[in-house]
Amino acid sequence: MKIAFIINPEAGNGKSVKKWRAFEKTIHFPYEKTVTRYPGHAIEIAESYRRRKEEWLLIGFGGDGTLREIIAGAAGSGQLIIGFIAAGSGNDFARGFQVFRNADEIVGFLNDPKFRKEDLGEFSNGQSFRFVSSSGIGFDAEISVLVNRSPMKKWLNTIRLGKLVYLIYVIKTLIRFDKFRLIVEESGTTSCYNDVWFATVNNQPYFGGGMKISPQSKTNDGLLELTVVHQISRLKLLFVFGTVFTGKHTRFKEVIQFSGNAFRLNTEKEVFRHVDGDFAGKTPKDNFVTYSISRQHWNSANTE
Numbered sequence: 444m445k446i447a448f449i450i451n452p453e454a455g456n457g458k459s460v461k462k463w464r465a466f467e468k469t470i471h472f473p474y475e476k477t478v479t480r481y482p483g484h485a486i487e488i489a490e491s492y493r494r495r496k497e498e499w500l501l502i503g504f505g506g507d508g509t510l511r512e513i514i515a516g517a518a519g520s521g522q523l524i525i526g527f528i529a530a531g532s533g534n535d536f537a538r539g540f541q542v543f544r545n546a547d548e549i550v551g552f553l554n555d556p557k558f559r560k561e562d563l564g565e566f567s568n569g570q571s572f573r574f575v576s577s578s579g580i581g582f583d584a585e586i587s588v589l590v591n592r593s594p595m596k597k598w599l600n601t602i603r604l605g606k607l608v609y610l611i612y613v614i615k616t617l618i619r620f621d622k623f624r625l626i627v628e629e630s631g632t633t634s635c636y637n638d639v640w641f642a643t644v645n646n647q648p649y650f651g652g653g654m655k656i657s658p659q660s661k662t663n664d665g666l667l668e669l670t671v672v673h674q675i676s677r678l679k680l681l682f683v684f685g686t687v688f689t690g691k692h693t694r695f696k697e698v699i700q701f702s703g704n705a706f707r708l709n710t711e712k713e714v715f716r717h718v719d720g721d722f723a724g725k726t727p728k729d730n731f732v733t734y735s736i737s738r739q740h741w742n743s744a745n746t747e
C-alpha cells in the first residue's frame with residue numbers, strides 16, 4: 444500500500460505547517476505529499492488518487508474541514524483508506540474516529556492494515572454537501588461563520604489570542620441571535636419546534652471542538668442523530684452548554700434527540716448552516732432539506 448499525505452497549511456490557525464515540519468522528520472518510509480492551496484482542493488486531490496486505481500493510504504494532516512474534503516473525494520472507492528493526523532483547531536474527527544498519533548503508528552498499520560467501513564452524512568440543496576462528523580443549523584453555525592469572517596481573527600492569532608475571538612462571538616451571538624421555527628419529519632412523523640437555538644445532525648458524538656452533543660452516535664451504524672435545542676433562556680443555554688462536555692445535557696427537557704437514517708428539516712426563514720464546522724450557506728426559507736446517510740461509504744484506517 445502506498446502512502447500520501449494531504450496537508451492543509453491553514454489548519455490550526457496556520458500552526459499545522461510547523462507541526463508538519465516536525466512530523467516530516469520522523470517519517471522513514473516512502474510517501475507522496477500535497478499541500479492544499481485553496482478550500483475544496485483536498486476533494487480534488489483525493490479524487491486524483493481515486494483515479495489511479497491503486498491501494499493508497501491517504502493521511503489528512505489538518506482539521507475537520509480537511510478530513511471532510513478528503514473523505515468527500517474518496518467516498519465510494521474500495522482502494523482508498525483514510526487516516527488522519529490531528530493538526531486543526533477543533534479536531535472533533537480525532538475524538539470520534541481512530542487517528543495516527545505518530546509515524547510509528549503508521550508503520551504499525553502498514554504491517555497489519557485493517558480498516559473499517561464508515562458512514563458519511565449528506566444533504567442536497569442546490570449544491571450537494573457531505574459531512575463526516577456533524578452538520579448544524581442555527582446558533583453554532585452562526586458563530587463559526589462570524590469567527591471565520593472576522594478581521595480580528597488573524598490579528599488575535601498573531602498575538603496568540605485566537606481563542607478569544609470565539610468567546611467574543613459566543614457572547615455577541617447569544618445576545619443577538621434570532622431563534623427560529625423548525626419542522627422535523629422522521630419516519631413518517633412530523634414535529635414542530637418553536638424558538639429553536641440550534642439543530643445538529645451527527646454521525647459521531649462530538650461537535651464544536653470536544654462537546655459530546657450526541658452521545659449515542661456511532662460512525663458505522665447506518666444512522667444519524669438529530670439534536671434540537673429549543674425554548675430555553677440565554678442563561679440556561681449557557682448552563683446546558685457547560686454540561687455538553689460530559690453528555691449530561693440530554694436530561695434537559697429543552698434538548699430533543701432523534702435517531703434515524705434520514706431527517707427532513709424545514710426552517711421558516713434562512714438560517715446559517717455548517718458541515719463539520721465549515722460554512723455551508725443558509726437553509727432555504729420554508730423548504731424541506733433531507734439529511735441522510737450516503738450510499739457511498741469510506742474506509743477509515745484502524746490504528747489499534
Ligand SMILES: Nc1ncnc2c1ncn2[C@@H]1O[C@H](COP(=O)(O)OP(=O)(O)OP(=O)(O)O)[C@@H](O)[C@H]1O
Pocket residue numbers: 451452453454455456479480481482483484505506507508509510512530531532533534535719720721
Ligand atoms: N491553502 C488554503 N487556503 C485557505 N483555506 C484552505 C487552504 N487549504 C484548505 N483550506 C480550507 O481550510 C478550511 C479549514 O481547515 P480545517 O477545518 O482542516 O482546519 P481548522 O478549522 O483549523 O480545524 P477544525 O475544523 O478541526 O477546527 C478547510 O475547510 C479547507 O477548505
